[in-house]
Amino acid sequence: MPTATNPNKQPVIQDPACQAGSDAELRFQQKVDNDLKIEPRDWMPEKYRQTLIRQISQHAHSEIVGMLPEGNWITRAPSLRRKATLIAKVQDEAGHGLYLYSAAETLGISRDEMIDQLHSGRAKYSSIFNYPTLTWADIGAIGWLVDGAAIMNQVPICRCSYGPYARAMVRICKEESFHQRQGFEILLTLSKGTEAQKRMCQDAINRWWWPSVMMFGPHDEASPHTAQSMKWKIKRFSNDELRQRFVDMCAQQVKVLCMELPDPELRYNPSRGHYDFGPIDWQEFHQVINGNGPCNRERLSARIRAHQEGQWVREAATAHAAKQAAKLEKQVA
Amino acid sequence: METLQTPGREMTDLTDYVLHLADNALILGHRNSEWTGHGPVLEQDIAISNIALDLIGQARMLYQYAARLCGGTQTEDSLAYLRDAWDFKNCLLVELGRGDWAFTVLRQFFFSTYQYLLYQKLTGSRDATLAAIAEKAVKEVSYHLRWSGEWVVRLGDGTQESHRRMEAALLELWAYTGELTTDAPYESRLSRSGVAVAVPSLQVPWTQKVTEVLREADLRLSLEALLGNTWMQQGGKLGTHTEHLGFILAEMQYMQRTYPGSNW
Numbered sequence: 001m002p003t004a005t006n007p008n009k010q011p012v013i014q015d016p017a018c019q020a021g022s023d024a025e026l027r028f029q030q031k032v033d034n035d036l037k038i039e040p041r042d043w044m045p046e047k048y049r050q051t052l053i054r055q056i057s058q059h060a061h062s063e064i065v066g067m068l069p070e071g072n073w074i075t076r077a078p079s080l081r082r083k084a085t086l087i088a089k090v091q092d093e094a095g096h097g098l099y100l101y102s103a104a105e106t107l108g109i110s111r112d113e114m115i116d117q118l119h120s121g122r123a124k125y126s127s128i129f130n131y132p133t134l135t136w137a138d139i140g141a142i143g144w145l146v147d148g149a150a151i152m153n154q155v156p157i158c159r160c161s162y163g164p165y166a167r168a169m170v171r172i173c174k175e176e177s178f179h180q181r182q183g184f185e186i187l188l189t190l191s192k193g194t195e196a197q198k199r200m201c202q203d204a205i206n207r208w209w210w211p212s213v214m215m216f217g218p219h220d221e222a223s224p225h226t227a228q229s230m231k232w233k234i235k236r237f238s239n240d241e242l243r244q245r246f247v248d249m250c251a252q253q254v255k256v257l258c259m260e261l262p263d264p265e266l267r268y269n270p271s272r273g274h275y276d277f278g279p280i281d282w283q284e285f286h287q288v289i290n291g292n293g294p295c296n297r298e299r300l301s302a303r304i305r306a307h308q309e310g311q312w313v314r315e316a317a318t319a320h321a322a323k324q325a326a327k328l329e330k331q332v333a
Numbered sequence: 334m335e336t337l338q339t340p341g342r343e344m345t346d347l348t349d350y351v352l353h354l355a356d357n358a359l360i361l362g363h364r365n366s367e368w369t370g371h372g373p374v375l376e377q378d379i380a381i382s383n384i385a386l387d388l389i390g391q392a393r394m395l396y397q398y399a400a401r402l403c404g405g406t407q408t409e410d411s412l413a414y415l416r417d418a419w420d421f422k423n424c425l426l427v428e429l430g431r432g433d434w435a436f437t438v439l440r441q442f443f444f445s446t447y448q449y450l451l452y453q454k455l456t457g458s459r460d461a462t463l464a465a466i467a468e469k470a471v472k473e474v475s476y477h478l479r480w481s482g483e484w485v486v487r488l489g490d491g492t493q494e495s496h497r498r499m500e501a502a503l504l505e506l507w508a509y510t511g512e513l514t515t516d517a518p519y520e521s522r523l524s525r526s527g528v529a530v531a532v533p534s535l536q537v538p539w540t541q542k543v544t545e546v547l548r549e550a551d552l553r554l555s556l557e558a559l560l561g562n563t564w565m566q567q568g569g570k571l572g573t574h575t576e577h578l579g580f581i582l583a584e585m586q587y588m589q590r591t592y593p594g595s596n597w
Contacts, residue, residue, distance in 0.1 A: 064375070071370035075363060078588035078597040079410045080396070083366075084389050090369050091382040098375055136588060136597070194595050302371070310373025312498070313434045316491025323490060 032233050037163035040106040048232055051225070052162050053107050054123075055234065057114045060100035062126035063093045064118075065299050069133040070142060078136055082186070086139060089179055096172045103164040119304050126150075127285070128211050130293030137190055137197075137204035143183010145205070145212040145250065151176050152246045153216065156236035184253065191257045198259075205254070206262045213277070214285045216243035244274055251275045343526065346519040347460070348402045349422060350529050352412065353517070353570055355395035356423035359413060360578070361444060362388030363585060367431045380480060384441065387473040394466045414589035418579050419572040422517075426509040428569070428578045435488050435498035440506055442481035446542045447513040449474045450535045459527040482546045489550025500555050503547075511565025514539060520570070 024043045031038065038044055067090050074090065077083035101111045117123035128146050133139065154173050160166040190201040217223060217239040229235035251268070254261050265278035287293070365385035372378025396409035403412075426444060431437060452474055455467035488495040514536040516524065523529035540560075547556045568574065588597070 067370035067378075074366045074369055075584050076587055078414075078592075078595075080359075080389065080393050080413055082597055084386060084393065087366055087369060087382055087386045087389070091379055091386070094370075094375055094379045094382070098379075101375075189596060192596075194592065196592055197595055306371040306373070310434070312492070312494050313373035313377075313488070316488050316495030318491075319495075320487040320491040 029231075032161045032231075035159075035161075035233075037166065038161050039163045047228075048234075049107050051229065051232070051234060052165065053104055053109050056100055056104040056107075056165055057109070057117065058124050058126075060097050060104060060114065061118045061123055062129065063097035063100065065125045065129045065303060067093045067097075068299055068302055069129055069131070069295070070139060072133050073136060073139050076136070077139075082139075085182060089143075089182065092175050092179070096175070099168040099172065103168045106164045115307065119300070119307065121291075121300070124289070126215065127288045127293060128215055129299060130288050130296045131207070131211050132295050134207070135200050135204060137187065137200040138208065140183045140186030140190065140201070141204035141208040143179050143181075144187055144253070145183075145208045146215070147176050147180040147183060148250065149212045149215040149246050151180060152242050152249075156242075157234075159233070159236060161233035184257075187257055187259075191259060201257065202259050205257075205259050209250075209262050210281065210284075211288075213243060213247065214280060216240070216246065218282070218285075247275050247277050343523070343528075344402065346523050347528060348399055349517075349519040350523050351395050351399040351402065351463070352420075353422035353520070355392045355399060355412070356421045357427055357444075357448075358388045358395065359392035360421070360423045360581060361427035361441075362386070362392060363581060364427065364429075364431055365437070365441070368437065373434055381437070384477050384480070387470075387477065391466070391470045391473070394469075398462050398466070410589065414586045418574050418582055421574065421578060421582075422570050422572060423578075424509070424512045425566055425569040425575050426506065426512065428575055428581060429506070429509065430577055432502065432505075433498060434484075435495065436502040436505065438481050438484035438488065439499065439502045441477060442485045442546065443506060443510050443513070443543065445474055445478040445481050446539055447535065449478045450538055450542075451530050451532065454530040454535075458529070463528070485546055485552075486550045489547070489552045496551065499550065499552055503552060503555050503559065507559045507562065508564065508566045511563070512567040512569060515565070515567060517570040 025045055028038070028042075028044060028048075031042075038048075070086065070093075071090050074083065074086050077086050101114060104114060105111060114123065118125065128149075133142070151173060154169055154176065157169045158166055158173055160169065187201050187204075190197040220226060220238045220240045223239050226235060226238055230238075247266075250261060251266060263278045265276060267276055268274075269276045288296070291297075362385045365381050365388065368378065369382045369385065370378065372381055392413070393409055396412045399412055400407040400409055426440060429436075429440070432440070449471065452467040452471040456464050456471065458464045458467065485499070489499045490496070514532045516532045520529050520532060524531035544553070544556060547553055566575075
């Protein structure tokens with residue numbers, strides 16, 4: 001069987017005979033069905049590889065772009081303790097980006113290619129980061145709602161069929177759940193504070209609630225890839241199932257804050273055993289995804305600027321490493 | 334842990350000294366944190382944020398100690414967020430703008446060299462609290478020193494552009510290095526009683542280390558041209574700052590000033 005080398009130096013096994021319904025594909029699906037992990041050197045359908053590259057890189061980009069709205073408040077954090085925990089949190093997001101880029105690299109794509117896809121607009125990142133952080137309370141709301149929604153989405157991925165992705169997610173989820181508690185604690189402090197702090201808290205919840213509900217993606221009937229991803233065990237639950245769990249959780253937790261979620265139709269439905277909630281503004285969702293959110297241009301240009309301004313630094317590091325290697329070779333010779 | 338029983342003048346000096354050490358750490362930590370999310374490559378974004386975090390951690394321990402010395406209602410936050418620029422006692426070097434990556438790593442290298450030598454000696458301070466803080470911090474600073482020194486070499490040696498940027502950073506920063514090893518009156522008095530480090534004694538080892546690394550970075554000639562330049566900017570340790578500090582404080586203190594008396 002011929003092998004080709006990908007940029008990550010992992011041999012990618014290519015077998016033209018492995019078409020849909022082939023033995024290899026049947027064996028692959030059997031492994032998935034038996035909850036065995038698929039590893040980088042195992043045969044996998046090309047579409048599975050591409051789906052994972054798309055999903056993992058999108059996830060990595062979200063971590064990196066997500067550093068920007070929160071990073072906004074590092075220099076204005078209201079106490080030394082908050083400043084330190086916010087730096088640590090944003091730094092954790094950078095770490096998550098690193099693990100995820102590495103997990104994606106095992107599928108035969110380089111970090112440079114992925115970053116290039118982000119900067120050219122070919123790869124997406126989570127739309128939520130196209131909303132602005134206007135007050136300190138937004139840092140709490142991002143932790144509670146955005147990280148809360150992310151965890152809801154990500155915990156099932158710890159059991160994803162692709163080994164490197166599943167393992168990266170175990171660590172990421174632990175840190176994210178810490179961030180979520182921190183965020184909630186920021187809001188809890190505000191909710192017990194002055195009138196201005198309470199107002200700040202409610203205002204942030206009002207602005208972040210619906211975008212967070214939208215983080216689960218379109219309704220199931222409008223989500224064409226879900227069935228295939230569930231068969232491959234990349235996805236374990238549908239968008240609407242996860243969204244419902246999130247709404248149920250937040251509807252309870254918001255009571256502890258003595259605040260309200262901005263949805264007049266939100267109420268517990270005993271016949272379903274869940275909270276009913278109002279209609280989602282899908283027009284806004286699609287506008288933001290298509291580049292018309294309040295901060296789309298700013299976020300992307302901030303990333304591109306950091307990358308371009310870092311170009312000479314990366315070149316210098318490469319040049320220095322090459323000179324060192326040449327020196328070493330000369331010494332050995 | 335027992336703090337020295339120090340009456341009158343020595344008490345004021347000690348408070349000033351602890352604030353000076355704390356302000357240095359906070360202001361440079363704040364400056365470095367401006368890189369978070371904007372670093373030249375992900376791994377280095379994490380590294381510079383980590384240094385920022387270490388420095389803010391040091392600042393917190395020192396402000397907490399200063400607050401105890403001040404007594405009354407002072408806290409780490411009131412000291413960081415409710416003093417004006419003329420009360421800050423940091424060296425001018427740490428408050429200068431963020432600059433490019435060359436400026437950032439060279440400033441960090443100058444500062445970490447100083448801070449490493451300082452904390453090493455401060456572990457032997459007669460003041461047990463300061464000695465303990467120095468003991469903890471010196472481990473972090475030895476990493477900052479190694480990291481920044483490696484970057485100075487990498488950029489000095491790397492490409493023509495990186496070398497040119499390092500020369501520019503050296504030219505801009507040099508006049509702010511003298512203040513690190515020039516003592517303020519509170520420092521010299523406390524060093525005589527074995528509490529503070531006599532910073533003039535750090536000048537020779539500081540210059541040695543800096544020369545060694547800049548030589549490796551192929552920046553020796555630029556340094557030699559500057560070594561004759563003994564006219565140094567100073568004033569920060571006594572509260573006379575550059576224009577930069579006011580802007581840092583305007584941003585950093587905005588929440589505490591706008592919503593006074595709130596818990597965060």
